[in-house]
Structure formats: structure tokens, C-alpha cells
Amino acid sequence: MIVIAVIAGAWAWISTLFRKGTMALLGFEQVCVRQFETVLLYRNGRFEKALTPGRHNVRANGRQLARIDLRTEVFRLTQNAVSADSFAVSLIYVARTQIVDPRASFESTQNYRDEICMRLQSVVKAMCSRKPRLDIQTDHQSFSHSVQKAANQVFRSIGCECLTFELMQVETAGPAIELDNRRTGLAARASGGVAEKGALAAM
Template identity: 30%
Template sequence: MPLLLIGIVVAAVAVVALAYWSPGRVTVYEFERGLRYRKGRFVGIVQPGTHWVARRGGSITKVDVRPYVLTVPGQELLTSDGIGIKVSLVAGVEVVDPAAAVNQVQNYTATLYTLLQVALRQTVSSRTLEDLLAGRADIGAKVLEDSAQAALAFGLKLATVDVRDVMLPGDLKRIFAQEVAARKEGLAALERARGETAALRNLANAARMIEDNPALMQLRLLQQLGTTGGNTVVLGESAVIPVAKRNRPAGKGKESVEDKETST
């Protein structure tokens, strides 16, 4: 009986020791990288695959290295001319150094979020509202320029930074809407004036041509009559007499008739 008890105790101790000392298996997937630690110290990065790690004093921390998008929601900011607006960002991020991302900062996503907030505040506060609205694309470029190097220091690569929204106060929205409407109305009035000017110019050119060539009016009339049917048109003698002759003084016409009667 004592021997049996001793055997059971030895077997139990062996099982516990085996469970404590035997290595564990960790699978690192293709989109991950593993950080191997031994007794709390970082010893290297492990690539995708299955790895054995000692249970006593060893561990592997997995880090997702796929690119992702970080959204910075609307931040209440003041422009250089004292106008309060809200600006939101979207940033394309990639973990290029997982060891630095995990070991250099406590939470690399939260650290990057704060970094983008500060860079955005500095960019907006240095420009007027008019400059911000006119150069909206420049805001993201400036934030990227100011943040990229600092993000790289803790293992993150900023690929892109773009402005998602620029939100104005309600009264400013109404003012800008009125300004846009006034600009559109002005452009429409300008186009109408241009059209009227062109029409008047065409009429003036036509009048000048008819004055220089009176027969053109008769030709145009005959051409128009040829395209229509079912109408009765009565033409008097004056309709085919050139304008220059119709405008002669009445006396000259009577004298010519009397001369013809005398000659006959």
C-alpha cells in the first residue's frame, strides 16, 4: 500500500512537471508577426508558421500587421481668424515595425490618434477659414507631413491622411449658401447679357447687309415663301422695287410719268 501511494504521488508530480516544462505551440498567421519573449525580455520577431515556446519564462505575442484605417472624428477647432469649426480625418496606417509598436508605446493606436489630433489642431489654427475651405486637400497633406516621422518612431507608417468632413456652424452655412446662390445668379445674368448682346450684334449685321444689298430682302422673302404652302400672298409694285428707288422724292416720280405721257 505505501508503495502504491508513493507511485501515485510520483506520477502526479511527473505530470505537473511535464505540463510546466513542456513547450507550448503557437501558430502565427500570414497577416501577423510574433514577438518572442524569454523571461520578460524581447528576443526577436517570429514569422508566420507554427512555433514552440517554453511554458516557463517564454511567450509569443502576436501583432496584426495588415493595413487599416484610423478615423479621427470631428474635432472642435478654432481657425486663425477665430471661427469655430469641426474637422474629421481618415488615416491609412500600417504596422511596419511590430517590435517598436508594442515595446515603445503602451497603445500604438491611441498614441497615433493623439498625434493626429495635435497635428490637425496646429494646422487649422494657423489658417483662416477661407484658406481652409479653398485648400481642403492641403490640410491632410500638412497633417501627414507633421505626423509621419513621429509615427514611424514607434513602428507605424502613415500612408495617407485625408480630410473627411469640414463642418461649419449653422449661421455660417446659411451665409455660404446665400453667397453661392448670389454667385450662380450673377453668372446666369452674365450669360443672358452675353446672349442678348450676340443677338443684337447679329441683327445689326443683318440690317447692314440689307442696307448695302436691298435685293437680299426680296430673295429672303421668296425663299421663305418657297418653304411654306397653303398661303396667299399679294405683292404690290413696291415689294419688288429696290429700297433706294422707293426712297426717292415724290416729285421726281411724277415728272417721269408726265415726260412719258408727253412723248407718247
């Protein structure tokens, strides 16, 4: 039995040597970081360092890795808002973003994509409230530049950057007050119709 155990141990040692190299025998693990990403290394839950593209020998004991993709991402959103002159507008826009601070992006939010969408929509809503409907419809470039500048300010805390913002399409649904009144009227008529049917049924 002792001989079998020795043979098994020797085979495991040789197998590890061929598969993972000599560093694995010393308690290290090889980590490959691709060209378009950064790997954050945490040791027992604490940040230690960021690994750049290439191969790294990392001590395996107590380590956790987080791979952060640094490639640009495209968000295409449709959003309703109200202009400064109280017109309801529907916008279609495209934003290109990129992570510039991997650690901040990873540690500041559980899902940075959802965070980007939420913050971007808030910026667009605020920008629409400052500009009249005609300016939004006719000067896409100025509106896009203003949103991109404001978005970069709110993205900084989550380690992201807005590379481009392009307003693709703007449609006007009419004055926001009129739309609210129209919806209120429709709701009132609908509830009145239900009440009338209930009265007829009771008769």
C-alpha cells in the first residue's frame, strides 16, 4: 500500500509539473489576461493589484479574480421626456461607453450596465427639461454634445466614460398637459362606462 501511495503521489507531482509548470509546485497558479481586459486580483477579499495583458504567476492561496472587459459597449435606448416648453417628446439615441477605471466599475455597483442605462436616462431627461422642443428636434448635434458632457460627469464615479452620444430620432406627441388631460378624460369615460354597465346589470 505504501508503494502504491508513493507511486500515486509521484504521478500526481509529475502530472502537475507537465500541466501547470514548476511554479504550480510552489503554490502558484498561472493566469492569462487577454489583450482587451484587465483582471483584478483580490487576496482574502481585499484588493491587491490589477493584472495587465499577458501571463502572470499568482499565488493560489486565498485569491479571487475578477475579469473586466474593457471593450466599448453600445447602448440603444428609446425614451419619453418633456421639453422645457412642456411638449412630450420621444427620443431614440445611441451611446458608446467604455470602462476606464476597472476597479471603480467592479466595486461601485453590482451591474454597471444597468447603472449606465439609469444614469444616461436621467441625464437625457434633465437635458430635455432645459431645452425647448424645437431645439431638440432641429439641433441634434448640440443636444448630443450636452448629454455626452453631462453623462461623463455622472459616469466618473462608476469608472466609465461616454465616448459618443448620438440622438437618432425625435418625435413630438403634443403638449404634455394636453396628453395628461386626454389620458384623464379617457380614464374617466372608461370608469363611467363601467359604472353605467354595473347599474344596468343591477336593474
